[in-house]
Amino acid sequence: MTLEMRPRLTAGPGSVVVRILAVSVRANAPRVWQDPASGHPLPTPCVPGFASLGRVAEVGPDATVLESGQLVFFDPHIVGRDSTDAVYISGFMEGFNAESRRLSRCEWRDSTLAEFARLPLENCHPLNEQRLLGDIKDGGLGYSLDDLTHLFSMLIPFGGLADIDVKAGDTAVIAPATGRYGSAAVHVALAMGARVIAIGRNATVLKQLNDIDPGRLSTVQMTGDVIRDTEVLRATAGGQGVSAFWDMSPPGAATSTHFTSVLNVLNRGARISLMGSVSPGVSFDYMQIMVRALAIKGTWMSTKEQTRRLLGMVETGVLPLGARAKMGAIKKFNLQDWGEALATAAAEIEPGEVVVMP
Numbered sequence: 001m002t003l004e005m006r007p008r009l010t011a012g013p014g015s016v017v018v019r020i021l022a023v024s025v026r027a028n029a030p031r032v033w034q035d036p037a038s039g040h041p042l043p044t045p046c047v048p049g050f051a052s053l054g055r056v057a058e059v060g061p062d063a064t065v066l067e068s069g070q071l072v073f074f075d076p077h078i079v080g081r082d083s084t085d086a087v088y089i090s091g092f093m094e095g096f097n098a099e100s101r102r103l104s105r106c107e108w109r110d111s112t113l114a115e116f117a118r119l120p121l122e123n124c125h126p127l128n129e130q131r132l133l134g135d136i137k138d139g140g141l142g143y144s145l146d147d148l149t150h151l152f153s154m155l156i157p158f159g160g161l162a163d164i165d166v167k168a169g170d171t172a173v174i175a176p177a178t179g180r181y182g183s184a185a186v187h188v189a190l191a192m193g194a195r196v197i198a199i200g201r202n203a204t205v206l207k208q209l210n211d212i213d214p215g216r217l218s219t220v221q222m223t224g225d226v227i228r229d230t231e232v233l234r235a236t237a238g239g240q241g242v243s244a245f246w247d248m249s250p251p252g253a254a255t256s257t258h259f260t261s262v263l264n265v266l267n268r269g270a271r272i273s274l275m276g277s278v279s280p281g282v283s284f285d286y287m288q289i290m291v292r293a294l295a296i297k298g299t300w301m302s303t304k305e306q307t308r309r310l311l312g313m314v315e316t317g318v319l320p321l322g323a324r325a326k327m328g329a330i331k332k333f334n335l336q337d338w339g340e341a342l343a344t345a346a347a348e349i350e351p352g353e354v355v356v357m358p
């Protein structure tokens with residue numbers, strides 16, 4: 001990766017040029033962006049990037065709502081306008097078919113780890129700046145731009161949580177809850193009304209999570225002993241049992257026993273969301289799924305409607321952000337310090353955000 005100067009971008013039909021204010025750097029970004037064998041194919045050379053916040057600099061002739069100066073949230077899940085089979089996770093991963101490669105290798109190749117980016121109009125969601133950044137005494141929520149960067153880790157987990165319809169009355173297990181996506185999923189599931197059981201191996205982070213909502217959140221440390229973990233989960237769930245299970249395990253967790261321990265405590269008819277990257281596959285008990293009528297749903301990213309709904313949850317105040325919601329620290333880097341940002345994102349797997357602010 002190198003930093004270079006390029007000519008100023010211009011917007012055309014269907015696009016918008018955005019001055020990037022903050023771009024998310026994920027735990028696996030160094031591998032994805034620097035290792036051609038990462039399993040995340042990219043249309044190299046390209047400008048990498050991912051979920052971002054920015055201000056509209058120029059709109060194309062067909063923009064109907066977006067206008068110059070507007071604060072926007074960029075959802076990197078780009079879907080073909082003429083085929084939903086074409087998918088490009090902007091600056092992060094091209095899809096696996098010819099349609100996706102046409103999408104990623106041509107018009108939308110370059111992403112947001114830059115001062116300016118030309119992006120699809122429909123992926124730039126306008127934010128209610130007055131409400132989000134406005135003073136509390138004027139009816140605003142009093143957030144800073146830093147607070148809004150917590151949306152980066154919530155966006156994708158929300159896709160899975162929404163797909164299995166997590167809601168008030170549910171008891172939802174979130175696994176693993178100790179990383180950036182997992183801890184964000186805990187906050188989102190609580191805001192969706194569920195009672196949450198956050199599980200993971202890291203006792204220190206689980207202890208920090210405990211403070212988020214002592215009323216509706218419990219944490220359980222996974223030990224790898226299926227009988228013991230099942231018993232503790234069952235006791236924690238109590239009479240209500242567990243009606244939803246959200247999982248976003250990384251490849252390293254392929255042999256983790258938490259899948260079995262959680263399956264053991266699911267209620268009849270429970271819904272399961274699988275969002276991780278466990279490429280060798282996970283062995284779920286066929287008979288348990290059949291007899292207990294479990295529903296399993298896989299989710300890649302989130303839909304436009306889900307993204308809009310998540311932003312609405314923040315704008316209405318249902319989903320609080322930042323220190324007041326006991327969210328993790330924001331680690332910020334200049335564009336010139338992208339190398340340090342990547343190293344930090346990979347080394348420090350914990351709640352909070354790692355962002356480059358170009």
Ligand SMILES: NC(=O)c1ccc[n+]([C@@H]2O[C@H](COP(=O)([O-])OP(=O)(O)OC[C@H]3O[C@@H](n4cnc5c(N)ncnc54)[C@H](OP(=O)(O)O)[C@@H]3O)[C@@H](O)[C@H]2O)c1
Nearest residue numbers: 027176178179181201202250252253256275276277300301
């Ligand atoms: N479906 C989608 O749309 C989508 C989108 C983005 C990413 N993903 C995938 O989701 C996965 C997770 O991403 P992430 O950024 O959250 O990863 P991450 O930040 O590396 O988080 C890893 C989490 O997994 C836990 N973990 C690590 N090794 C484990 C093991 N051997 N057994 C049990 N738990 C383990 C960690 O907890 P402790 O080490 O504390 O136990 C931590 O909570 C990635 O592999 C990514 O490819 C999916």
